[in-house]
Amino acid sequence: MPFIDEPAGTTPMTDTAAHGAASPWWQDRTPQEIAALAAADGVALLPLAAIEQHGEHLPLSTDLDIALGLVDAALPRVRAGVPVCVLPPLAVGLSLEHSAFAGTLSLRPETALAVMVELGERVAAAGFRRLVLFNSHGGNKALVDLAALKLRVECRMLVVRANYFRFAPPPDALPADELRHGLHGGALETAMMLHLAPAKVRSGRVGNFDSLGRHLAAAGRLLGPEGEAGFAWMAQDLNPCGATGDARLATPALGDRLVQHFARQLARLVEEAHAFDLARLDGGALDRAD
Structure with missing residues (x-):
């Protein structure tokens, strides 16, 4: 897209030619560059x-560090020619279940939902028709579902609900019991932090944080914190320290494997979002298989 102040008959220098590789970040772009991407x-x-x-072994920034680490690892894997732009992260979300612990920041549900929707509206106003909500925090999941639906209705755009913790993990990476009950600060998150930000992990405080959910499942209960029939829980309901899972299983090598695996899935998702036939959103082209 030519710059409006370019003299007639000249060829504008591209961002890559002028400044090296183009940044994937929205805030590093100019208005005309955003319009060109759209x-x-x-x-x-x-x-x-x-x-x-x-817990006391991981920092407050864990979810943010993991989200940005996965984005950084995914972008180089996105097929050349697929235009993608990463918005500034929404670092603070809905964390009511952790509000009993010092340091936790949380928006009200109404505020968090409004922020997600209003950001999506500005993305649509810039001309984008495809938005991926990439979430690293379980407490945001309900908001992601609602925001995606509102934006679909109001902005007629493709909105992808992408919670990395819903992606299938690598086979045999962790025991099934740990994947089910290590919901917060367990082996999976600790391993990724050991890979992405090892200096932030308090290794002397890593432990096995048993969960009420595991005990209920062992007793054959249908009712639990998650699963087929889950109850609303505060973090201290599951374990007084606020973490659940056996973080002792975490290693940097496991973290590397998890990050690369989830990054590949995110890259694939971006490519599929770009290739998605938007005509299908209004019931059109349902007979097409491509």
Whole structure:
């Protein structure tokens, strides 16, 4: 897209030619560059995280560090020619379940939902028709569902609900019991932090944080914190320290494997969002298989 102050008959210098490789970040772009990405049917990616307690072995920034780490690892894997732009992360989300612990920041549900929707509206106003809500915090999931539906209705755009913790993990990476009950600060998150930000992990405080959910499941109960029939829980309901899972299983090598695996899935998701036939959103082209 030519700059309006370019003299007639000249060829504008591209961003890559003028400044090296183009930044994937929305805030590093200019208005005309954002408009050009939208005109190219680009994918906007909004990282959603939280600033909240993860026990005493992990920092408050855990969800944000993981979200940004996965985005950084995914972008080089996105196929060349797929335009993607990453919005500034929404670092603070809905963390009411962790509010009993010092340091946790949380918006009200109404505020958090409004922020997600209003950001999506501005993305749509810039001309984008494809938005990926990439979420790293379980407490945001209900908001992601609602925001995606509202934006679909009001902005007629493709909105992808992408919670990395819903992605299938690598086979045999962790025991099934740990994947089910290590919901917060367990082996999975600790391993990724050991890979992404090892200096932030308080290794002397890593432990096995048993969960009420595991005990209920062992007793054959249908009712639990998650699963087929879950109850609303505060973090201290599951374990007094606020973490659940056996973080002792975490290693940097496991963290590397998890990050690369989830990053590949995110990259694939961005590519599929770009290739999605938007005509299908209104019931059209349902007979097409491509």
